[in-house]
Amino acid sequence: MQDYDAQILLKADSSEAGPARSDEQIQQTFEVGLSTVERVRKHFVEKGFDDALNRRLRGLRSAS
DSSP: HHHHHHHHHHOOOTTSSSOOOOOHHHHHHHHHOOOHHHHHHHHHHHHHHHHHHHHHHHHHHOOO
């Protein structure tokens, strides 16, 4: 899933160089739920890029 999160953030990039896709466009591109796109964006805004991409890995490590 980390790859999807990175791809979602790249498509959502609204900088001058980014594609600035809407949540609905990203949802259709990756065939994921709208809530997935919203969650990834929200996590990025609240926690930053590194945390948004690595959150699942930390959860898996602590569960072991």
